[in-house]
Structure formats: C-alpha cells, structure tokens
Amino acid sequence: MSESTAQRRPRDSSATKALLLRAATEEFAEYGLAGARIDRIADRAGANKRLIYVYFGDKDALFDAVVDEQAPTVVKAVPLEDGDLVAFAASRFDYVVANPAARRIAIWRGFERTEPTEAELDSYRERLDSVTGAQRAGRLRADIPAADLFAIVLRMTESWLSAPVGLLAVAGDDPMSADRLTEHRSALLAAVRSVVKPPA
Amino acid sequence: MSESTAQRRPRDSSATKALLLRAATEEFAEYGLAGARIDRIADRAGANKRLIYVYFGDKDALFDAVVDEQAPTVVKAVPLEDGDLVAFAASRFDYVVANPAARRIAIWRGFERTEPTEAELDSYRERLDSVTGAQRAGRLRADIPAADLFAIVLRMTESWLSAPVGLLAVAGDDPMSADRLTEHRSALLAAVRSVVKPPA
DNA sequence: ATGCTGTATATATCTAGTTAGTTACTTCTG
DNA sequence: CAGAAGTAACTAACTAGATATATACAGCAT
Numbered sequence: 289m290s291e292s293t294a295q296r297r298p299r300d301s302s303a304t305k306a307l308l309l310r311a312a313t314e315e316f317a318e319y320g321l322a323g324a325r326i327d328r329i330a331d332r333a334g335a336n337k338r339l340i341y342v343y344f345g346d347k348d349a350l351f352d353a354v355v356d357e358q359a360p361t362v363v364k365a366v367p368l369e370d371g372d373l374v375a376f377a378a379s380r381f382d383y384v385v386a387n388p389a390a391r392r393i394a395i396w397r398g399f400e401r402t403e404p405t406e407a408e409l410d411s412y413r414e415r416l417d418s419v420t421g422a423q424r425a426g427r428l429r430a431d432i433p434a435a436d437l438f439a440i441v442l443r444m445t446e447s448w449l450s451a452p453v454g455l456l457a458v459a460g461d462d463p464m465s466a467d468r469l470t471e472h473r474s475a476l477l478a479a480v481r482s483v484v485k486p487p488a
Numbered sequence: 489m490s491e492s493t494a495q496r497r498p499r500d501s502s503a504t505k506a507l508l509l510r511a512a513t514e515e516f517a518e519y520g521l522a523g524a525r526i527d528r529i530a531d532r533a534g535a536n537k538r539l540i541y542v543y544f545g546d547k548d549a550l551f552d553a554v555v556d557e558q559a560p561t562v563v564k565a566v567p568l569e570d571g572d573l574v575a576f577a578a579s580r581f582d583y584v585v586a587n588p589a590a591r592r593i594a595i596w597r598g599f600e601r602t603e604p605t606e607a608e609l610d611s612y613r614e615r616l617d618s619v620t621g622a623q624r625a626g627r628l629r630a631d632i633p634a635a636d637l638f639a640i641v642l643r644m645t646e647s648w649l650s651a652p653v654g655l656l657a658v659a660g661d662d663p664m665s666a667d668r669l670t671e672h673r674s675a676l677l678a679a680v681r682s683v684v685k686p687p688a
Numbered sequence: 689a690t691g692c693t694g695t696a697t698a699t700a701t702c703t704a705g706t707t708a709g710t711t712a713c714t715t716c717t718g
Numbered sequence: 719c720a721g722a723a724g725t726a727a728c729t730a731a732c733t734a735g736a737t738a739t740a741t742a743c744a745g746c747a748t
Contacts, residue, residue, distance in 0.1 A: 298712095298713095299711090299712060299713070299726080299727050299728075300727085301726075301727065301728095304727080304728085319522065320520055320522060320523070320599070321523075322519065322520060322522040322523030323520070323521070323522030323523075325702095325703075325704095326703075326704060326705080327703075327704090335728080336727090336728055336729050336730085337704090337705090337729090338705090338706085338728075338729070338730090339727080339728070339729095340705095341704090341705065341706085342727090342728090346704080346705075347704070347705090392599070394652070395595065395599075395650075398650065398652060398653065399520070399592070399595075402653060403653075404652070404653045404654035404657055405654075408652075408654040409654050409657060409658055411654075412652070412654045412655045412657075412658045413658050416655075416658060416659070431678060432675040432678060432679060433659075433671070433672075433675060435651075435655065435656075435658075435659035435660070435663075436647075436648065436671075436672050436675040436676070437675070437679070438655065439647040439648055439651040439655060439659075440644055440647040440675070440676065440679050442647065442651070442652075442655075443643045443644060443646060443647040443650065443651075444640055444643060444644060444647075446643060447636075447639040447640040447642065447643040447644075448636065448639055450595075450598065450643065451635075451639040451642070451643075452594070452598060452604070452608075452612070452642075453598065453602060453603075453604045454604035454605075454608040454609050454611075454612045455612045455616075455635065455638065455639060455642075456635075457604055457609060457612075458609055458612045458613045458616060458635075459616070459633075459635035459639075460635070463635075471633070471636075472636050475632040475633060475636040475637070475640070476636070476640065478631060478632060479632060479637070479640050479683045482682045482683050482685070483679045483682050483683055485682070500693090501692075501693065501694095504693080504694085525736095525737075525738095526737075526738060526739085527736095527737075527738090535694085536693095536694055536695055536696085537695095537738095537739090538694075538695075538696090538739090538740090538741095539693080539694070539695095541738090541739065541740085542693085542694095546738075546739075547738070547739095
C-alpha cells in the first residue's frame with residue numbers, strides 16, 4: 289500500500305540536499321541551534337536523517353550551511369546604493385516582512401557563533417564605505433560615525449517585527465496585518481529620514 | 489575531606505532560592521531555554537539540583553521565574569517620564585550596557601514564549617500613555633503613532649550591543665571599550681533626538 | 689523528634705550520530 | 719538489446735551518551 293499512498297520523489301541528491309537545507313533553515317529559525325531537532329529536520333524535508341550527515345556533516349555544520357547561505361541572499365536582496373539609507377531601510381523592512389526566518393537566523397547566529405566570515409566582513413566594509421561616501425558628499429549627516437549610523441538604521445528596520453509582544457498587544461488590533469505593516473512602514477521611513485538627514 | 493574544603497553556607501532556603509534564580513538568569517542569558525543545562529545552573533549556584541525542582545518546578549517554570557523577575561526590574565531601572573524618549577534612551581542604553589543578561593533574556597523570551605503577563609501589559613500601557621501625552625503637548629512628533637515611535641526608540645537603544653559581529657569587526661578596534669561606548673552613546677542620543685523632535 | 693533544607697544516586701526519556709543494509713539508477717558486456 | 723555488475727541515493731533500526739526528573743536518604747533547627 290505504501291506504493292500507492294506515499295508517492296516517492298525521484299532520486300536526486302542535489303534536490304534532496306536543497307530540501308534538507310530549506311527544512312533546516314525553518315527548523316533553526318524556529319528553535320535555534322540548541323532547540324532544533326535533527327529528526328524534525330529530516331521529517332520536514334521528507335528525507336532520511338542519515339542524509340544530513342552525508343551531505344552536511346554534523347548539526348553545527350548544518351547550521352553553518354544555513355547561515356552561509358542566508359547571509360549573501362540578504363545582502364543581495366537588500367542593496368545599499370550611494371549611501372541611501374532610507375531606501376535601504378525600506379528594502380530591508382520589506383525583505384524581513386517577507387522572510388521572517390532570515391531575521392531569526394541572523395539573531396540566533398549572533399547568539400551562538402562569534403567568528404564572522406571573510407565574505408561577511410567584505411559586505412559590511414562595502415556598506416560602511418557607501419555610508420562614509422554619502423556623508424562626505426553631504427547626503428547623510430556626518431556628526432555620527434558611519435558604523436553607528438548604519439547600526440542604528442539597521443535595528444530601526446526591525447523595530448516592529450522584534451517589538452515585545454506586550455507592546456504589540458497594547459498597541460491595537462493585529463499589529464501584523466497588511467494595513468498595519470504599511471502604516472508602520474511609513475512611520476519607519478519617516479523616522480529614518482529624520483535620523484540620517486544632515487542638520488540644516 | 490569534603491567537609492573541610494567546601495565551606496558550607498548556613499541553611500537558608502530563601503538565600504538558596506535567590507542564588508538559584510541568579511544562576512538561572514546567567515545560564516539562560518548565555519544559552520537560552522533549550523541550551524541551558526539544569527546541572528550547570530545548580531553548579532553555578534553551588535546548590536543541589538533537586539532544589540530547583542523543589543523551589544521552582546521544572547525547567548520551563550524556572551525560565552518563567554527568571555523572566556518574571558527580570559521585567560519589573562528593567563521597568564523600574566529605566567523610567568519614562570513625561571514622554572521624554574531621549575532620557576529614556578540614555579537610561580536604557582546605560583542599563584543594558586551594565587546588564588547584558590537583561591537584553592538576552594528579553595530576546596530569548598520573545599523567541600520562546602508568547603503570552604505577555606498582565607503586569608507587562610500595564611507597564612507598556614503606561615509608557616504608551618506617556619508618549620501619547622507628550623505628543624499631544626507638542627514635545628514629541630505626532631506624525632508617528634505612539635507605539636511605533638516607542639518601538640523604534642526601544643530598538644535604537646540596542647543598536648550597538650546587538651550589531652552583527654561582522655559590522656563591529658570592521659568598525660574599528662574594540663567596539664565595546666568604555667570610550668567607544670561613550671562615543672556611541674552620544675551618537676545614539678543625537679539620533680533619538682532627531683527622530684522624536686516635532687517637525688518645525 | 690519532626691519538619692524543613694539539603695545531598696547522593698537512580699531512572700526514564702531524548703537525541704545526535706552510526707551501522708548495516710535496501711532500492712533505484714547507470715553502465716558495461718555479450 | 720538483455721541482463722549482469724557496479725554505484726549512488728536512500729532507509730530503518732540501533733547505540734552511546736546526555737539530560738530532565740524522581741526517589742531515597744541525611745543533617746540541621748526549632
């Protein structure tokens with residue numbers, strides 16, 4: 289009977305590997321490194337547990353694989369051009385709304401791991417250069433160091449999504465509805481504009 | 489020999505309980521709920537594991553106890569008076585620098601748990617009222633809803649401490665030195681001032 | 689001595705990682 | 719083109735070590 293019910297997917301190692309990575313991303317996003325369960329990842333992927341060890345190594349290596357895939361994806365999806373931090377904030381907000389897992393992985397990564405990769409360093413260097421350039425050109429305020437300004441704007445984009453549940457609960461109904469998100473988005477952008485504008 | 493080496497503390501259930509709670513706070517801050525180990529908590533406290541179950545119940549209940557103690561402490565330490573969000577930001581930044589565990593617990597709590605307590609709701613209500621009042625009085629910009637403004641400022645205070653390691657790494661040397669923290673503090677307050685100022 | 693505070697030790701459950709296989713596909717050979 | 723031989727993808731069942739929780743016992747204080 290298993291032949292009729294459990295339609296088996298054709299054998300394809302790279303497809304299976306991709307499914308596992310996807311499942312791992314969800315699982316780690318939800319439970320973190322320590323809370324994630326290897327068995328659950330295999331189940332989510334509809335694949336056998338053993339294949340995780342074949343394709344990725346141990347649990348830590350799998351987590352690394354997830355992080356290593358996530359980071360460049362975000363960087364590409366959320367560009368920072370000419371130091372335009374307002375556009376950056378808009379883009380990042382949209383991205384995080386659409387991909388909640390990305391933010392959670394990033395946070396957990398910050399908790400569990402410490403060493404940034406070389407690619408990561410490069411991408412931050414690039415972003416800081418962009419900010420510094422815009423500061424020199426007078427398009428961004430220059431009384432705040434580039435790194436500080438960038439860090440502040442970065443966190444601002446997550447304010448609503450990482451707000452304490454208690455705050456959201458008293459803030460009115462369904463803080464995550466499409467309308468409410470749109471409302472917050474404008475608020476966020478107005479705030480970012482105020483922060484980055486060069487003083488008159 | 490254990491009698492001679494391990495100078496025994498006099499029996500005092502409430503002192504032991506407090507030690508356990510303290511130890512649990514550190515442990516949970518460091519590893520999260522799933523990553524925390526009951527044995528390590530008992531060790532840290534220099535108390536017996538069993539007492540955790542006697543005084544608090546199971547692991548989850550212990551985590552709740554930690555959270556329940558943490559929240560009011562932060563609220564008291566970081567006041568919001570007359571909707572003065574700049575002073576609030578300064579105070580919160582200082583508090584979080586001094587108590588890194590508080591922030592980590594709060595984040596983990598946001599991940600693992602969902603239901604806010606009634607006391608928590610009250611404290612957020614109070615804070616929002618304070619912001620709304622200041623908006624009406626023209627001391628804060630009113631084009632951003634109180635909840636959004638508060639959420640944004642709240643996250644801004646953590647920008648530096650929760651910044652990605654990669655960013656901090658390329659931002660110059662020792663981002664957590666006293667001098668650097670002072671520098672960021674002024675940057676933060678300047679940014680908050682810009683955000684909350686009513687448009688001219 | 690009696691109840692509260694504390695300890696040492698057991699148990700039962702979980703879970704990461706393994707071992708030993710089976711199933712499907714590919715390729716070579718007559 | 720059959721079909722044997724080889725290989726890659728996959729699976730189920732297991733193990734060794736952790737880990738949360740429970741039990742049985744010991745000392746202190748009133």
